[in-house]
Amino acid sequence: METARKSRLLVARRWLRLPDSIAARMALTVVLALLLTQAVSALVYLTDRPEGPPVHSPRVLVQRVTSIVQLVESTPVPERTRLVRAIDDPVLRVEWERDTPRFKTDSVREGFPFDRLRRAIRNGLDDRDRQVVIEVRREPPMPGPFPAEDHHWGRDVRLSVRLNDGSWVVFAGGDPLEGPFRLLRFALWMAGIVAAIALVSLWTARRLTAPIARFAVAAERLGVDGEAPALPESGPRELRAATRAFNRMQARLARFVADRTQMLAAMSHDLRTPLTRLRLRAELVEDPEMQRKMLSDLDEMEAMINATLAFARDDAKREPRGPLDLADLLQSLCEDRVDAGHQAVYEGPAHAALDGRPVALRRAFANLMDNAIAYGGGFTVRLRPEDGPSSTSIATSIVRVEIDDAGPGIPEEEFEKVFAPFYRLERSRSRDTGGVGLGLATARTVVRGHGGDIALANRPEGGLRVTVTLPR
Template sequence: MRRLLPSTLAGRIILVLLVGLMAFHVGSLWLHQTGSDILLGSTQQRVTAERVAAAARAVGMVPPEAREAVAQALSSPGFQVRWQPGAVEGTVAAEDLTITGHREAQGTVGLPEGGSLWYHADPLQAQPEHATLLSTTAMAVGILVLGLLVVRLIARPLRELSSAADRIGRPGQTVTVPEEGPREVRQAAQAFNRMQARIDRLIADRTQALAAVSHDLRTPLARLRLRAGFLDDAEVQQQIDADLDEMDAMIGSTLAYLRGDEEQEEVRSADIAAMLQTLCGDAEDMGKAVTYEGPPQARLPCRAIALKRAFANVIDNAVKYGTSARVVLADRGRELVIHVDDAGPGVPEEQLESVFQPFYRLEESRNRGTGGSGLGLAIARQAVGHHGGSVTLQNLAGGGLRASIRLPRLA
């Protein structure tokens, strides 16, 4: 039953109006027809009685040999009379008619001079009252049009509420929902505006706290790096610098994930093919086995910095755990599909989704040789998801892991 209902509130209200108007229309027609039948029945009896009485008087006033001719002259397609000479059993007076139905009458009437008059009255035909039907239909159409206007007035604040909800968390000034319309809609708008104000305060507090954390964490790192420069042991100094670099990278990736920096970036047209070629070239310059296959150009409206970070995380993940990365770009018109294949051991099937969780890592040691903070794939999925795309992992039949990135060309 629910599948037959429209998905929108306006559609459901219109459906209720249509069903109600149809029931009202059918009921009105039924009442009109019933009233017409009752009126025709009473009119049938009165008209038939008057015509039979008039025919009996006319036939009785002429000689017997002329009565049949007079009876035929008085007959019509809807009213037939026949003169019958001699006594007829069961004759009744004209005012005691035998009615076989409220639309059809038949019987005999005895005449004072002898003989009887047989009659048959066909049912009266109801004439269509076009004016009544037209007025009923016009009233139904008027109610429907008025209902549609009311539905639009009710649905407009709800559409504004939905649009405002969709803007929450996006860059730009927060727009409050107009608190107008029916009382229930006004109450919903007021509650939404209060919720939006609380969310804005939470976002502002989180941004301020992250900025403070970023400053408070990087300040001691800078002091440690400075002090490490005064050490005489070059090997120890190099190890400390590597640890500090790792800590700085972990702080940067964590803060970037929590801030959602890509939402603050403007959407511009970028060449995804050139972006991937640059990342693959940089990796090759660092001695990593990374190759690119695909078209020389593939433009897409996007937040280029966020997507570049996502691609870099996926490629770095493939090189780190799979020793190599083969990047393949396919331009399918409505979407761009990027496959990043590695030659590693793959990922257990039950953990293909778990690796996208923040801070989740298959390798538990968390050292420089085996991995970082466990945010690379989480950041990549977050950035691609904000572009309406998806990131999935799949174990290849011949060994290795494939990361598939789909980016639709949204209107």
């Protein structure tokens, strides 16, 4: 029994499963929306439509009045009250009175089109002398209460027909709000249809676009965190195929970075050994000047190798992200440089929360500040939290850090070139100032790894401005 029940559940789930294609799902959505519209429209038609011809039309009114008068007239007097109660309805109020009703002189109507209605009732009763009194308690907005095109019977109109025994049957219109309420119900039905279709469409659209949104976020995250987990393969067939290709690409990139790091680690081992031997041999050189030059070249080579390995290993990528206070980090960097005898000024809030890698960001901003000190003699750093779009769609709130120096600046055509590894400006950034040309490249790698970016600009008053934007 249990096995049979599980088998039935599996079959039911297979039948209830959504189509595997985006096109099929979109078609199913349209079909379901149309079916829902038709079902609700049919429900409105079956439950809210009147039975038979419009009861307010003059023709139907005359037929009902004459039929009721004939029926009451043929009924014994003791049974007439009960009969009238059974006939009475909210659309056409019916009363039977033994005595002649009190007619208000100013409300009794004569002439066209009232005579036309009297004549139609008398013809229906086959009695041209039948007394028919029509009262209108207020002037109707139309020229006459019963023109041929008017299908409304209001409660302000009262029609009295005298029976053969001297009693009267009195007819009055129903609640005049029946018409507005009918329109209101129809409007509410239509609003319900629209709301239902909107909810179904919204729910279906969100179900269809959720995998696409996750795919977009994962693509953005890949540029920020190369070690992000693989994206779950869900959704229609096309999206699963795209997700599978994306995960393979991410895995290949991770393997490429790992292979590059391993290769550079091996190179560092192989290069350090001959450098050590050369340093030992340089110590045996008897010429002091030659020995100094050789050791200087070896120091420069070792510095370049160390900087290259630090840049390639990208230690910041493996550092876990976490909350940090960017304002405190910048202030501590400024204080360190002031303690070293350099000019460094911080302007900004005392605290600014940020999610990032503390060691990597410290290295990036330290490179930018040291660069400003080396070529501008000092710097001023400004921190400004802002609300606006970042370079990715992951965050919309950003922090902007500006580092100004008083140096010679950089030609605009060199703005992008200076971020290339080992690129140097001979005139404004000479070799004598130190460094191997990896400071800006390392800083931009770290900042872009956080989803931000770095921009350069020459200040009108002189000097270079480095602007760093980071998502919060």
